[in-house]
Amino acid sequence: MRSVEVVEGSEAVALAVKACRPHVISAYPISPQTHIVEALARMVANGEVSAEYVCVESEFSAASVVSGASAAGSRSYTASSSQGLMLMTEVIYASAGMRLPFVITGVNRCISAPISIQIDHQDAISLRDSGMIQIFVESVQEAYDAHIAAFKIAEDPGIMLPVMVCMDGWILTHSYEPVYFTDQSAVDSFLPPFKPENFLDVDNPKTWGSYAEDDVLMEFRYSIHKAMQYAKGRIREIFHELSILTGRDHGGLIESYRTQDAEIILLAMGSVAGTVKEAVDMMRSKGKKVGLVKLRCFRPFPHEDIWEAIKGARVVGIMDANFSMGSEGAVGLDLKAKVCGRPSAPKVIDFIAGLGGKDLGMQSIEWIAQKAEEALYRDEPQIEPCWVNLNPAIVD
Amino acid sequence: MKITPGAVVKGGTSLAYKTGGWRDEKPVQDLEVCNSCGTCKEVCPENCVKVIEDRYSIDYDYCKGCGLCAHECPVKAIQMIAEEK
Numbered sequence: 001m002r003s004v005e006v007v008e009g010s011e012a013v014a015l016a017v018k019a020c021r022p023h024v025i026s027a028y029p030i031s032p033q034t035h036i037v038e039a040l041a042r043m044v045a046n047g048e049v050s051a052e053y054v055c056v057e058s059e060f061s062a063a064s065v066v067s068g069a070s071a072a073g074s075r076s077y078t079a080s081s082s083q084g085l086m087l088m089t090e091v092i093y094a095s096a097g098m099r100l101p102f103v104i105t106g107v108n109r110c111i112s113a114p115i116s117i118q119i120d121h122q123d124a125i126s127l128r129d130s131g132m133i134q135i136f137v138e139s140v141q142e143a144y145d146a147h148i149a150a151f152k153i154a155e156d157p158g159i160m161l162p163v164m165v166c167m168d169g170w171i172l173t174h175s176y177e178p179v180y181f182t183d184q185s186a187v188d189s190f191l192p193p194f195k196p197e198n199f200l201d202v203d204n205p206k207t208w209g210s211y212a213e214d215d216v217l218m219e220f221r222y223s224i225h226k227a228m229q230y231a232k233g234r235i236r237e238i239f240h241e242l243s244i245l246t247g248r249d250h251g252g253l254i255e256s257y258r259t260q261d262a263e264i265i266l267l268a269m270g271s272v273a274g275t276v277k278e279a280v281d282m283m284r285s286k287g288k289k290v291g292l293v294k295l296r297c298f299r300p301f302p303h304e305d306i307w308e309a310i311k312g313a314r315v316v317g318i319m320d321a322n323f324s325m326g327s328e329g330a331v332g333l334d335l336k337a338k339v340c341g342r343p344s345a346p347k348v349i350d351f352i353a354g355l356g357g358k359d360l361g362m363q364s365i366e367w368i369a370q371k372a373e374e375a376l377y378r379d380e381p382q383i384e385p386c387w388v389n390l391n392p393a394i395v396d
Numbered sequence: 397m398k399i400t401p402g403a404v405v406k407g408g409t410s411l412a413y414k415t416g417g418w419r420d421e422k423p424v425q426d427l428e429v430c431n432s433c434g435t436c437k438e439v440c441p442e443n444c445v446k447v448i449e450d451r452y453s454i455d456y457d458y459c460k461g462c463g464l465c466a467h468e469c470p471v472k473a474i475q476m477i478a479e480e481k
Contacts, residue, residue: 098402098403098404160401198402206404207404210405212403223401
């Protein structure tokens with residue numbers, strides 16, 4: 001294989017997983033994730049990957065297989081989307097609680113009903129509180145690199161949590177991009193074999209997730225929170241280490257784009273960040289001081305890094321491709337919670353943008369930046385979220 | 397004592413954990429009435445009825461006092477007696 005090739009996003013993810021030498025892969029097909037696991041199934045069948053590929057009848061079973069395999073000390077991988085992630089939810093909460101460090105690709109797609117195969121982040125956001133680490137990527141190249149980092153993050157002895165790499169369906173999984181690959185020897189030096197302290201062993205039987213009463217249950221939640229806090233530093237270090245190895249730097253917990261002197265900062269996750277960068281350049285050429293914070297790591301929430309990037313701005317417009325019905329978007333809620341009360345904090349406005357694949361072009365992003373700027377000249381705070389490209393005329 | 401990440405504990409400890417302490421009613425046999433039919437052994441969900449020297453005997457270390465044996469006994473040889481602690 002050459003060091004750079006034009007490949008489909010799903011193939012690139014499968015090649016990254018292959019390079020990580022997984023022992024167990026289990027998945028159930030669902031659009032738009034299917035090509036990833038089809039590619040891995042082909043690689044296993046051809047003997048290119050020496051993993052056990054476990055065919056299952058549902059996503060619940062796929063998550064259960066990788067959870068059990070991980071407890072047995074195997075490097076394990078699965079992928080899913082939308083309804084499939086919903087069906088995995090119970091197992092993912094339990095796996096995080098049992099500190100089982102498998103990697104899962106969350107190919108982002110909206111959730112039924114109404115049924116749709118279009119993109120938004122509602123599926124991944126619905127797993128926000130599970131104790132799983134969530135990393136969002138912008139491009140196919142970033143998806144390839146992030147999967148290699150994900151295993152190292154998950155298996156860090158101080159972390160030991162499942163890691164989900166979230167990538168937008170279709171836009172990333174089904175588009176072809178030139179992708180630079182990392183040498184197998186370099187991946188091997190970066191990612192040592194998985195050797196957990198505890199693993200299922202008939203000669204030394206152990207129980208995972210054993211019964212916890214009211215005197216310790218809360219302490220278990222707190223211990224995962226502590227691992228999440230510790231993970232922030234390790235994720236920065238691991239991404240940095242990988243960037244030195246590959247020569248490709250996608251940022252740490254966040255990526256700041258032209259934020260240095262920006263008065264208006266947009267904050268986005270996933271593939272839309274690429275369009276926002278173009279829009280920022282376009283607005284800059286018109287004299288607008290606009291920048292972008294791309295949130296790479298959603299859980300743990302890197303509010304310290306975000307604050308450093310936005311503290312000099314006057315207004316932050318968050319682009320939430322998810323919506324908590326009856327409230328607002330998840331990133332908006334998080335950032336407001338962490339920014340409110342800080343002295344000289346910029347105004348924070350939540351934009352609900354891109355639900356169900358609603359297109360977000362350069363004009364939409366310029367509109368968001370304008371709305372954010374207009375809010376600066378109003379005295380009252382913008383409490384309610386702002387809906388982008390909404391057509392209220394067709395709503396009763 | 398510190399908690400272990402993942403609530404990972406040594407396995408195979410069921411025997412060491414005597415669940416009989418959960419009981420508030422104790423099944424007491426009248427061996428004069430018992431006809432050794434074995435129904436109590438069949439229905440016990442905890443496998444607490446053992447055959448010892450040809451008699452059916454209840455293992456109070458693990459009997460949780462559910463009362464199934466007393467309910468099912470065809471000759472009413474088992475009474476549930478309240479236990480005081």
